[in-house]
Amino acid sequence: MxxxxxxxxxxxxxxxxxxxxxxxxxxxxxxxxxxxxxxxxxxxxxxxxxxxxxxxxxxDMVSDLVQGALDGWYEQLDGVWNAWLDARDRYRAEIAAMLCWPDERAVVPKTSAAQGLRAVLNAVPVQMPSIVSTECEFDSIDFVLKAYHDKERAFVRWVKPDKNGLMQPETIIKAISSNTDVVVLSAVCFATGQVVQSLKEIIDEAHEKGAIVVLDAYHAFGVLPLDFAALGADFIIGGNYKYTRGGAGACYLAVHPRHLDSSGGQSAPDSISPIDTGWFAKREPFSYKRSGNSLFAPGGDAWLEATPPVLTYYQALPGLMLTNTIxxxxxxxxxxxxxxxxxxxxxxxxxxxxxxxxxxxxxxxxxxxxxxxxxxxxxxxxxxxxxxxxxxxxxxxxxxxxxxxxxxxxxxxxxxxxxxxx
Ligand SMILES: Cc1ncc(COP(=O)(O)O)c(C=O)c1O
Missing domain, CATH: 3.90.1150.10 (Aspartate Aminotransferase, domain 1)
Structure with a gap:
């Protein structure tokens, strides 16, 4: 199939x-x-x-599609790459449609939400970014932030929930200061399923104070009919193994167009640009041209990395297509x-x-x-x-x-x- x-x-x-x-x-x-x-x-x-x-x-069709992707490999050998990359782009398009994201190439496949978060943290042009996050983040996100904090690669300030275990938007807003570089928070808290209110206000406050926002959409993706682009977060991280039935390893980082360089090339030292990278992020990767410096592809392709795992696209597409079609x-x-x-x-x-x-x-x-x-x-x-x-x-x-x-x-x-x- x-x-x-x-x-x-x-x-x-x-x-x-x-x-x-x-x-x-x-x-x-x-x-x-x-x-x-x-x-x-x-x-x-x-x-x-x-x-x-x-x-x-x-x-049922998950195994048929994965089988089809493997059959192509047996039958076409390296000729299968075009089909595999088409599947990647369809995967990006389905996720963009669900997020209401304006540019499907600004959706970057990742194997975990944590990988998306690390790509952003490593891209911020600050030696030791000051991060505001909450005690309600999922363990993976929590652990990445603690590792960065402990290695003095970031300073993390944790916002506490109220006595009922719920996040109150005003406590997050209060924690954001003009020293904050990055705010990391969930749209829906994993433990309670709480939909965090006033997300737009939190994001606007962060922007006013000069910080960027990484929004973890995992428990909202395929659940809430949200226009994520309208919320204005700088980056969305999420994945497919829950509500969109895509199995493990099929995650994404969505980059807001304001952080994309449409002409590509070498990024300015003070811009938010990726260093978690590889040859798929190069301008014309298949030309095998080398230059003295890192020349990135234009747009969201600059956030791609090295040779990607391809079967996860086939594994995740049926659930994504079903969710978008319904x-x-x-x-x-x-x-x-x-x-x-x-x-x-x-x-x-x-x-x-x-x-x-x-x-x-x-x-x-x-x-x-x-x-x-x-x-x-x-x-x-x-x-x-x-x-x-x-x-x-x-x-x-x-x-x-x-x-x-x-x-x-x-x-x-x-x-x-x-x-x-x-
Ligand atoms: C809110 C949230 N974020 C992220 C994840 C998964 O993180 P990762 O893909 O880094 O394992 C989960 C998984 O349950 C989650 O609930």
Missing amino acids: NINEAQRVITDAVGRMGPGALSEEALVQHIHPLFSRVLARNEKSSEIYLANHSLGRPM GVDRLRAYSRTQQKLLADQLEANGVTPLLLKNRGAYILIEHHDGREAVNRLKASGINADARPLPGTDRWVVRLCPDLLNTNAELEESARRIAKALA
Whole structure:
């Protein structure tokens, strides 16, 4: 199968659902057949999967597309490069469409969000940048920043959540000063699913104080119909293994056009320009020309690195295409309906979920010991996870339905969860 055939199958299936709000009946009839392999687990096991916020479930065509990319290698040898690079550019275009990013070449494939963050930190033309970040960032981002801080490659100031483990925008705004060079924060906090409010105000404040903003969009990407470009962040980092069902290694760095040099060439010493680089970032990489200095490709291609891993594009494209074809706004509306159903059913079974007013794709249940809660849930056939509630000694269990969970499954989940956590 090739990418165009995959898109045709997706377009047909989504088209058969008709326009407007998604319904369980239409999803089961038209979309579930595209997931027959992963849904076959339901025949063999009574487990209910509610960890869709962690590792998204793959479409059948993932393995067909990856197989197609490998077949091309066997059949065409080095002639396959054009197809592989077309897949890379389609990957960039699908991500740009989801972010509402104005320039698809300003989306740079990365193998992790951390790799995107390091590329930005290493590009900032300051010896020891002063960074403002929060205690609610995901471990990978937190760890990179701590490593830079400990090696005196950056000075990091950490903003604390409130006593309920939530980030308050005014505390972030207050922490940004005229000494700040970089602000690193999540659009949606990973532990709680809290949608951080006033992102535009935080970003505007950072710009006013002369700082740039790296926004971690991981838990917003494919979840919230946000116009990321309109928010004005300088860089977006994120990836595909959650809501866009793209598996591991398929991440990205989106560079705001204000940091792109459309003519390319050698970047000014005081500009934000990449040093995490390689020959794919060169001007005319396949000309094999050498010059005395580093001449970059124009635009976002200057942020590419060395020879990329290509199979991840094929692995991630089906989920990206499905999400874009259905539309994040329709998926969001359906997710809210599912979250409400699950929450109501939990209440009916005597469990009070923690429902944040501004939340992403999942609901929470507080627990004193997350590991114990998850073990009990696993034993009762519920696949979910738990994270420490930042700044507290409590935990939250995270429960994320998605379009493959039926209403009957959600009702059954609530009964099992109530029994397991009683
Ligand atoms: C908010 C957030 N950022 C980043 C990541 C992943 O980071 P990385 O790609 O560096 O492993 C996750 C994974 O759960 C996350 O939740």
